[in-house]
Amino acid sequence: MAEHDDGRRLSFPPWAGRNFRLLVGASFITSTGNSGATIAAAFAVIESGGSATDVGLVAAARTLAMVLLLLVGGAVADRLPRQRVMAVANLVNACSQALFAALVLTGHATLWQMAALTAVGGGAVAFFSPASEGLVLSTVDTANAGQAFSVYRLATNAAGIGGAALGGALVAAFGAGWVLVVDAAGFTAAAAMRARIDVSRADRAPRSGGIARELREGWHMVASRSWLWTTVLQFSVVNGMVNAVEAVYGPLVSRERLGGAGPWGLALAAGGVGTACGAVLMMRWRPRRMLVAGALGVLPLALPAAALALALPAWALAAVMFVGGLAIEVFAVNWMLALHQEIPEDLMSRVSAFDWLGSVALTPLAVALAGPAAALFGRTRALWGSSGLIVLLTAAVLLVPDIRRVERVPRPPDAAPVRAPAADGPVGGPAL
Template identity: 85%
Template structure:
């Protein structure tokens, strides 16, 4: 149950109580650390004599660790107090990053060790992310869910932007090992903060079977709900396209036609600034048709690849990325609101795990195929193809009746259960 805010405490809105502040503060700390550590890990591989392929392998290990354990993490987060799941995940991250830092600082880090420790971090994230999705709404009153989601995402996006910049500067000044050590300490602090979150352990219903049965229940919700599986499938491809553009095509076009890494870095920073503005916008805007507005926010993600295909000047590319950042934040907040409004609380982490799995599963494949696609079809055609896929999939989602019909509920009520086929069968007996 969300606690009431002490009105005598200055600097916070009335709905942002102690639990919410602890959750957001811990997320900001780990967000800064993670972003800096991503930069540090890449330079740790390079400084140990690794190649560009080795850097990619270590980065891919994190995604692989997350994908393998996501569904288990979702089931665990629906069984146990979510703040404890998040705290334990932070402790695991703290230990893996501390060992990573020690290996780098002593000069004994090997490629397999760095990949394995990064995979451990990804595995911890597989438990953390579904639990975070389920816990956020428990820290505020339902009437303030939209504002809470916006503030949460504003904090995490700001941490990502700031962490990348600070991490790069610290790596240059002190070396990758010390940045990894600071990240480990940040995870330890965040674990302590999350352990202090005090929310009532809601009754999530009787446990009638093991973890496999519970995962089937989560899958039944996704598979039987068109707006859920439609948007999850959409983002399996859209995220792959966006990552291929940002990690492969953007740097290449910038190096060859825009003047080097600087313009592309400016474009990425503009995109980050756009997400911040989008979060501020969503603190006040409460669209009635959440998923229609959210899906419209996906269309601008087709513009960066089009801008690169046209080789627009750096300022125009930055403007396009800024607009895309605003738009995707509109989608993200409305998507979180829809999940919490329509999915029962006892299933939210499992459903979120399937959402996360769909969001990241095709990204490694898209990254691996980006180069070959440019070789076979030409980079310009590959970029236009990326834009076309984003547009076509977004149009397909808008054709789903449940997407067009869903409306924000007029009052803060408990979510209406999305019944599984098994539940419907039991009700008929």
């Protein structure tokens, strides 16, 4: 429990212990800083005289580094304590953002320097993300996984609301450099918090096999489950389209038609409000066919590109971003629950690494080509193309039989962790 100065005591749910609170607190801090830093990085390139292609190249550098290192990061996270992997990754991010800030504030930032520092941050994420997928469930009991995932995402998304709005305002008022300073400080604080998490009882036993063998085990787990690999393929394109819109087209349209960084920051904040509302919804709603519900939550991601193509006013764009944020949270929570229900804990980080790798593999290319595509086809057509691809791919995934077969399996609080069925066995519940 925590205590206020007036003597009242602030109660936490019984399942939300010290480790879970440290994990959520660290994520809140880094999400706040990162939401503003995403805007700051784009406008740092623009303010240095960069073009749309330059903005895309800097954004792509981060994702490219992440793609190259994700599989190694997943194997490492299944070998070492996940909280320590995350803490070291946070420190690397803190150093890269601090140097980025120093270059911007002194006026010495060049395109290759910004791209290189962004790539360092992406490399750190390649180790952080697979570790984080497996750590949430290590801090709570299995029966409360749904609530824990929802609270965890509610905290991080709520941080994104304030971070995006504050970041846009700070960029407009003081420039991009100071937002990057705040992000570096946040990563440092988060690393200290994550280093204090103690989940030694959940650590995996030492492994005698090599990393290549362990990665083959993770790949076999992914390839044997059609619900998993089809969704990953879907998101390889969906994430590329969403990132091209948010990293390149959104800031440019905002500068030309909406008034600069402030309105775009508010639009991103509205998306954060939507995700927070989606997390609250998922704390109470437990759909039986969780992958069907999740897939339907992907469709509204097509709306922001359409809104920018139609040049809707700032308030309408914010409303669209809100809907998209709420819907994608439905997907995110159901996807996390499906992974933890169907995948063994000792394979979770490796499977998550393949999940992340497939989901972001095309993002560097999509972001890097966003500027040239707009120049070749026109920005409006490029935006409509992004929106259409998201709709078509999501409709295709909904036709996959195993998406409809995976069902939620209720478990009592003292139940043992669920293990996935054999690689050649059926997926999820009975055929529907």
